[in-house]
Amino acid sequence: xYISAKDEHHQPSPLKFDIPKGxxxxxxxxxxxxxxxxxxxxxxxxxxxxxxxxADGEVSCASCHQQxxxxxxxxxxxxxxxxxxxxIRNAPALINVAWMDLLHWDGAINHLEVQPLAPLTNxxxxxxxxxxxxxKLKKDTAYIRMFTAAFGxxxxxxxxxxxxxxxxxxxxxxxxxxYDKVMRGEAQFTDxxxxxxxxxxxxxxxxxxxxxxxxxxxxxxxxxxxxxLDIGFQAISLRSEDSLKFKVPTLRNVQLTFPYMHDGxxxxxxxxxxxYSKNIxxxxxxxxxxxxxxxxxxxxxxxxxxxxxxxxxDSSFVRNNRFAADHITTIKNPHHPQLVN
Amino acid sequence: MLKKTxxxxxIFWWLLMMAVIIVNAQTKLGTVVIHxxxxxxxxxxxxxxxxxxxxxxxxxxxxxxxxxxxxxxxDEKNLSLGFDKYVLVDANQTENKIIAQLPEGNYHSIQFxxxxxxxxxxxGAQTGALDPLNSMFWTWNSGYIFLKLEGNSSASTAPDxxxxxHIGGYKDSMNVASTIRLADNIxxxxxxxxxxYISFNLDRYWNAASKIKIKETPVCMSPGFLAKTIxxxxxxxxxxxxxxxxx
Numbered sequence: 001x002y003i004s005a006k007d008e009h010h011q012p013s014p015l016k017f018d019i020p021k022g023x024x025x026x027x028x029x030x031x032x033x034x035x036x037x038x039x040x041x042x043x044x045x046x047x048x049x050x051x052x053x054x055a056d057g058e059v060s061c062a063s064c065h066q067q068x069x070x071x072x073x074x075x076x077x078x079x080x081x082x083x084x085x086x087x088i089r090n091a092p093a094l095i096n097v098a099w100m101d102l103l104h105w106d107g108a109i110n111h112l113e114v115q116p117l118a119p120l121t122n123x124x125x126x127x128x129x130x131x132x133x134x135x136k137l138k139k140d141t142a143y144i145r146m147f148t149a150a151f152g153x154x155x156x157x158x159x160x161x162x163x164x165x166x167x168x169x170x171x172x173x174x175x176x177x178x179y180d181k182v183m184r185g186e187a188q189f190t191d192x193x194x195x196x197x198x199x200x201x202x203x204x205x206x207x208x209x210x211x212x213x214x215x216x217x218x219x220x221x222x223x224x225x226x227x228x229l230d231i232g233f234q235a236i237s238l239r240s241e242d243s244l245k246f247k248v249p250t251l252r253n254v255q256l257t258f259p260y261m262h263d264g265x266x267x268x269x270x271x272x273x274x275x276y277s278k279n280i281x282x283x284x285x286x287x288x289x290x291x292x293x294x295x296x297x298x299x300x301x302x303x304x305x306x307x308x309x310x311x312x313x314d315s316s317f318v319r320n321n322r323f324a325a326d327h328i329t330t331i332k333n334p335h336h337p338q339l340v341n
Numbered sequence: 342m343l344k345k346t347x348x349x350x351x352i353f354w355w356l357l358m359m360a361v362i363i364v365n366a367q368t369k370l371g372t373v374v375i376h377x378x379x380x381x382x383x384x385x386x387x388x389x390x391x392x393x394x395x396x397x398x399x400x401x402x403x404x405x406x407x408x409x410x411x412x413x414x415x416d417e418k419n420l421s422l423g424f425d426k427y428v429l430v431d432a433n434q435t436e437n438k439i440i441a442q443l444p445e446g447n448y449h450s451i452q453f454x455x456x457x458x459x460x461x462x463x464x465g466a467q468t469g470a471l472d473p474l475n476s477m478f479w480t481w482n483s484g485y486i487f488l489k490l491e492g493n494s495s496a497s498t499a500p501d502x503x504x505x506x507h508i509g510g511y512k513d514s515m516n517v518a519s520t521i522r523l524a525d526n527i528x529x530x531x532x533x534x535x536x537x538y539i540s541f542n543l544d545r546y547w548n549a550a551s552k553i554k555i556k557e558t559p560v561c562m563s564p565g566f567l568a569k570t571i572x573x574x575x576x577x578x579x580x581x582x583x584x585x586x587x588x
Contacts, residue, residue, distance in 0.1 A: 033465065110483040113465030117473055117480040130474050158474050162466035236482060238515065238565050 012037035012150055017098070020175035022183070023211050026099045030112055030170060034163045039150040044168025046146060047161065049325040053133050054126035056082045061119065061165075062325065064091040068318050070253035071095065071172060077264030085124035088228050090264030093257040095250050095317075098170040100216050105246045105262040107218050108236045113166045130158055137161065174252050174317040175211075182311070183211070189311065196308025199301045203276065204251075206290045213251040213312065219288045220244045222280030226263050243286045255313045269306045273297060368444045369531030373415065375451070376536060377430045377437040378582060379406060381543035388433050395547035399555045401494035401504060403543070406432035407477065408488040409470065410439075412454040412520075415527060418443050427457060427470040429477065432541070440534075448527040451537060455575050456487035456518030462511040482563060484511055487518065488575075490546070497559035504555060508571055510564025517564070517572035525581045540582030549577035 015036045019025060034040075047053065051060040064079040064087075065071040071094035073079045079091045089105055103109035109118060119125040120133060137143045138156050148154045150164060181187035189197060200208075209215040218233040223244060225231065233245035246262045260266040266275060277297045280287070297305065317323075379386035381393040386403060394400050411427040413420040420441035422428060430437045461471065462484045471478075477486045490506040497504055510517045529535055547553045550573040561567045 030465070108482045110463045111465040114473070114478070114480075114483050117478065121480050134474070157468060158472055159466040159468045166465070237512075 010149065010152075012039040012152070014038075015041060015171075017170070018173070020173070020180070020211070023175070024099070027101055028111075030098060030166060034113065034166055036167055036171070037150060039146070040164050040167040041171055043143075043146040043150045044164040044166070044171075045323070046142075046326065047165050048168050052136055053120060053128060054082055055128045055132075058082065059126050061116070064119075064125075065094050067320075067323055068256070069093070070174070070256045070314075070318055072257035074256075075258070077259045079125075081119075081122070081125035082127040085127075087122075087124055088230060089262050090259060092249055093253060094169055094172050095174045095252050096212055097172060099212055100247075102216070102218070102247060106230075106232045106236050107247055112170060113162045115169075116162060116165050134158060134161070172317075172323060174314040176316045177252065177314040178311040179308075180211075180314075190307070192304050192307045193311050195301070196304035196306070197311075199297065199305045200308050203295050203297065207248045207288070208251045214248045217248055218242065218245040219248055220284065220286045221246070221248075221276075222282065222284060222287050222291050223261065223275075224281050226265065228263065230263065232262065241286055244284065245286070251309060252312045253314055253317065255310050256318065269309055270302065273302050273305060277302075370442045371445045371529035371531050372440060372442050372534040373420070373527070373529060374534050374536045375413065375439040375441075376538050377410075377432075377439075377541060378538060379432040379541045379543065386432055386543060393543065395555070396544065397547070397552070397554050399494055399496035399547075401492050401496070401555060403432075403490070403492040405489055405491035406541075406543075407475075408455060409457050409477070409485065410453050410455055411457070412452075413439065413441065414452040415443060415448040415529070416450055418448070425469045426461070429470045429475055443529060445529050445531040448529060450522055450524045451527065451539075451581070452520060452522045454518055454520050456509070457485040457511065458518065459511040459516065461485075479507075479509070479563070484564065485509055487572075494555045494559070496555040498556060499559040503559060505560045505562060506558075506571060507562050508568045510568050512564070515564040515569065517568055517575075519572060519575040521576060521579050523579060523581045538582040540580050541578055542580065543578075545577045546571075546574055549574035 012035075015038055017031055017036050048061045051058050051063070053060060059082050064073045064076075064081075066074050068074065073091035077090055078086045078088065081087060092105065097103070097112060100112075103112065103115050104118070109115045117130065120128055121130060134156060137147075143156065144154050147156050147160060151160050178187055178189075182189050207215055207217070207219055207221070220243065225244065231243055233242040234240065254260075254269065258267055258269075260269075260272050266272050276291070277295045280291055280295075282292070381391075381403070384391070386406070389402055389404055392400050392402055408430050409427045410430055411422070413422070420443060422439065422441060428437075428439055457471070461467070466473070471485065473480070477489060478484070479486060486507045487509045488506070489508075490504065492504040493502045494504050495502055499505065508517060523539070525537070527535060527537060547555075551570045553571055553574065558567065558571070561571060
């Protein structure tokens with residue numbers, strides 16, 4: 001491969017990370033030591049869609065985080081990794097991750113840049129060693145070219161790879177749903193949606209806080225301990241008061257991200273609402289105080305609430321070509337769920 | 342007014358430069374070379390083949406011993422390690438030495454930290470000693486492994502008689518980064534190199550403030566109570582050795 005002198009001195013083009021109007025600033029500035037650039041983003045995108053990063057060459061980040069499902073794993077309660085091994089948790093949607101202090105359902109990951117190390121090296125996810133991943137990248141002329149474009153020279157190391165991935169993943173910002181348009185005065189809720197919004201503000205906003213639809217905190221929403229004995233945040237913090245706490249997920253694009261909860265055991269939004277109004281395990285001592293008071297939602301309100309949640313679907317996000325694979329993807333199951341709006 | 346400012350600025354810079362020159366002329370630098378060596382049962386540590394016994398009569402072999410050190414000080418004087426803040430000591434390497442320059446003088450102690458500061462545990466992807474490629478990073482629960490000790494023992498109840506101690510933890514109550522302070526008279530002379538031999542005594546790893554029996558604790562793979570119990574011995578592990586240790 002020939003790299004021209006011009007390429008070597010080429011400066012990557014800076015990108016501005018736009019914070020949508022009225023949104024809080026991310027508490028951690030993940031771009032302070034990782035300058036967002038077009039070339040870094042493009043490299044991150046290529047890595048995200050590259051199955052070659054896994055042990056068997058089949059599993060990419062995008063196998064479990066599919067764009068048409070807002071980067072969740074469409075219709076999978078638990079995700080399949082290499083050799084069809086099943087992970088113990090549901091793949092969450094990747095939306096507005098730049099605002100998150102802690103990652104994973106149990107808050108185990110403390111920085112977006114180190115997150116990919118978990119799936120890459122987990123034997124039941126991508127099952128590859130970091131050493132091998134880098135070896136493969138160093139052999140690939142397309143990567144040599146793209147690392148040079150992004151970082152100024154052809155060195156390929158773990159830090160550069162991880163920073164590029166962080167640039168792509170943190171760029172997955174969804175802020176153009178019907179809800180956003182209503183807030184910006186560009187659209188109007190239907191009566192159903194408006195009443196659903198009221199119900200939402202009364203019962204859900206305490207944790208799924210606007211405009212991110214999460215307060216990014218670890219909370220116990222009254223689920224039973226599952227068969228995998230997944231105690232959530234307690235396993236990380238080692239404090240009994242954190243028993244069965246999980247990170248509050250965003251509800252943006254929630255219509256597309258089923259199944260729901262950390263183990264994907266709930267399949268529909270109606271059932272989710274039934275969980276909150278009927279099935280909360282009130283015997284749990286660590287149940288979030290907000291949920292100790294019974295939530296009353298009538299059947300009519302339940303339907304309205306779901307209509308409101310549908311307004312959080314951002315079709316421009318799931319169809320944005322910038323976030324899509326360049327050409328071939330490893331997605332084997334390309335059913336599109338119906339989009340409203 | 343403007344002229345006056347220029348004159349004053351000129352005098353200020355002149356004074357500053359003189360001060361820099363004087364300080365430079367006075368602080369003559371010497372070199373310190375810190376060597377890490379490792380022993381078990383009073384013998385230089387050999388990997389895989391040699392069988393050692395701890396104070397509880399448990400026999401074991403060692404296949405891996407690595408740990409992070411940093412924040413070196415002679416008395417109150419910080420030693421700069423140059424580009425990297427940490428050094429990953431690998432006992433299976435023929436040599437582990439750290440070279441730094443500092444002003445000449447008589448020093449009475451050496452201090453260093455075993456472990457990685459909490460901010461460096463949460464700062465994203467790193468290079469050098471902290472590169473996750475060194476397999477000293479927990480991928481499933483972000484944070485560095487400060488000390489990794491692996492081997493085998495007939496006393497171990499883990500599969501294949503494994504010993505696997507991955508000791509780390511940076512969060513408040515789980516923090517096991519330890520400051521080690523060793524007293525010694527260390528004379529640093531200008532233009533000369535002074536060797537300091539720090540010895541890691543594996544016998545004390547098992548038996549000091551805590552009694553770590555392989556039978557009870559063959560495996561420790563995460564931050565928490567057990568890691569803290571083991572780390573309580575870190576202070577007793579190190580001593581200033583004599584130059585006579587040869588390999």
